[in-house]
Amino acid sequence: MGLSFILLLAVVTLAAWSVSRDEAKKRRVAAEFRCTKCGSLLGEDAVDAADKVHVEQMKQLREQHPGARFRIVQNIKAICTVCGQQYTYDEKEQMFAIYKRRWGRDSSDEI
Ligand SMILES: [Zn+2]
Numbered sequence: 001m002g003l004s005f006i007l008l009l010a011v012v013t014l015a016a017w018s019v020s021r022d023e024a025k026k027r028r029v030a031a032e033f034r035c036t037k038c039g040s041l042l043g044e045d046a047v048d049a050a051d052k053v054h055v056e057q058m059k060q061l062r063e064q065h066p067g068a069r070f071r072i073v074q075n076i077k078a079i080c081t082v083c084g085q086q087y088t089y090d091e092k093e094q095m096f097a098i099y100k101r102r103w104g105r106d107s108s109d110e111i
Contacts (some may be wrong), residue, residue, distance in 0.1 A: 046078040
Protein backbone atom coordinates (compact mmCIF):
# COMPACT_ATOMS: atom_id res chain seq x y z
CA MET A 1 0.00 0.00 0.00
CA GLY A 2 1.28 3.40 -0.91
CA LEU A 3 1.47 6.24 1.54
CA SER A 4 -1.06 8.28 -0.43
CA PHE A 5 -3.58 5.46 -0.13
CA ILE A 6 -3.10 5.30 3.65
CA LEU A 7 -3.49 9.07 3.87
CA LEU A 8 -6.65 8.95 1.76
CA LEU A 9 -8.02 6.19 3.96
CA ALA A 10 -7.30 8.27 7.06
CA VAL A 11 -9.06 11.31 5.60
CA VAL A 12 -12.10 9.28 4.55
CA THR A 13 -12.28 7.58 7.96
CA LEU A 14 -12.03 10.94 9.75
CA ALA A 15 -14.75 12.43 7.53
CA ALA A 16 -17.06 9.48 8.13
CA TRP A 17 -16.41 9.64 11.86
CA SER A 18 -17.15 13.37 11.91
CA VAL A 19 -20.42 12.90 9.98
CA SER A 20 -21.62 10.09 12.25
CA ARG A 21 -20.70 12.14 15.33
CA ASP A 22 -22.70 15.14 14.04
CA GLU A 23 -25.61 12.84 13.22
CA ALA A 24 -25.55 11.39 16.74
CA LYS A 25 -25.43 14.88 18.22
CA LYS A 26 -28.42 15.97 16.11
CA ARG A 27 -30.37 12.94 17.29
CA ARG A 28 -29.54 13.70 20.93
CA VAL A 29 -30.75 17.29 20.47
CA ALA A 30 -33.95 16.00 18.82
CA ALA A 31 -34.62 13.70 21.76
CA GLU A 32 -34.84 16.72 24.06
CA PHE A 33 -36.34 19.27 21.69
CA ARG A 34 -40.02 20.14 22.03
CA CYS A 35 -41.98 20.97 18.92
CA THR A 36 -42.69 24.70 19.01
CA LYS A 37 -46.10 24.11 17.43
CA CYS A 38 -47.59 21.25 19.45
CA GLY A 39 -45.18 20.77 22.36
CA SER A 40 -44.36 17.11 21.67
CA LEU A 41 -40.80 15.87 21.95
CA LEU A 42 -39.35 15.50 18.46
CA GLY A 43 -37.24 12.44 19.20
CA GLU A 44 -35.32 10.34 16.72
CA ASP A 45 -38.56 9.50 14.89
CA ALA A 46 -38.74 13.11 13.68
CA VAL A 47 -35.21 12.87 12.26
CA ASP A 48 -36.04 9.53 10.64
CA ALA A 49 -39.22 11.03 9.14
CA ALA A 50 -37.23 13.88 7.55
CA ASP A 51 -34.60 11.46 6.21
CA LYS A 52 -37.34 9.28 4.76
CA VAL A 53 -38.98 12.23 2.98
CA HIS A 54 -35.59 13.28 1.56
CA VAL A 55 -34.80 9.78 0.29
CA GLU A 56 -38.27 9.61 -1.27
CA GLN A 57 -37.82 13.00 -2.97
CA MET A 58 -34.43 11.96 -4.37
CA LYS A 59 -35.94 8.72 -5.65
CA GLN A 60 -38.73 10.64 -7.39
CA LEU A 61 -36.26 13.08 -8.95
CA ARG A 62 -34.14 10.21 -10.26
CA GLU A 63 -37.23 8.56 -11.72
CA GLN A 64 -38.38 11.81 -13.34
CA HIS A 65 -34.92 12.63 -14.71
CA PRO A 66 -33.12 9.38 -15.42
CA GLY A 67 -29.39 9.80 -15.89
CA ALA A 68 -29.34 13.28 -14.35
CA ARG A 69 -27.11 13.99 -11.37
CA PHE A 70 -28.34 16.04 -8.46
CA ARG A 71 -26.58 18.00 -5.78
CA ILE A 72 -29.34 18.60 -3.31
CA VAL A 73 -28.85 19.57 0.29
CA GLN A 74 -31.36 18.20 2.74
CA ASN A 75 -32.81 21.29 4.39
CA ILE A 76 -35.51 19.64 6.45
CA LYS A 77 -33.77 17.76 9.24
CA ALA A 78 -36.74 16.83 11.41
CA ILE A 79 -40.49 16.55 10.99
CA CYS A 80 -42.70 16.46 14.06
CA THR A 81 -44.50 13.12 13.93
CA VAL A 82 -47.49 14.58 15.78
CA CYS A 83 -48.26 17.80 13.89
CA GLY A 84 -45.96 17.65 10.84
CA GLN A 85 -44.02 20.84 11.60
CA GLN A 86 -40.75 20.82 9.66
CA TYR A 87 -37.43 21.86 11.16
CA THR A 88 -33.98 22.74 9.95
CA TYR A 89 -30.98 22.06 12.14
CA ASP A 90 -28.17 24.45 12.98
CA GLU A 91 -25.11 22.32 13.66
CA LYS A 92 -23.15 25.22 15.12
CA GLU A 93 -25.86 26.17 17.59
CA GLN A 94 -27.00 22.56 17.96
CA MET A 95 -30.65 23.43 17.77
CA PHE A 96 -33.66 23.00 15.53
CA ALA A 97 -35.49 25.92 13.96
CA ILE A 98 -38.78 26.05 12.09
CA TYR A 99 -38.17 25.41 8.42
CA LYS A 100 -39.15 28.31 6.21
CA ARG A 101 -39.17 27.65 2.52
CA ARG A 102 -37.17 30.19 0.56
CA TRP A 103 -39.16 30.73 -2.58
CA GLY A 104 -37.43 29.70 -5.76
CA ARG A 105 -34.19 28.77 -4.07
CA ASP A 106 -35.13 25.56 -2.41
CA SER A 107 -35.29 22.33 -4.28
CA SER A 108 -36.22 20.10 -1.38
CA ASP A 109 -39.64 21.46 -0.56
CA GLU A 110 -42.46 19.15 0.28
CA ILE A 111 -43.87 16.82 -2.36
ZN1 LIG B 1 -45.48 19.13 16.60
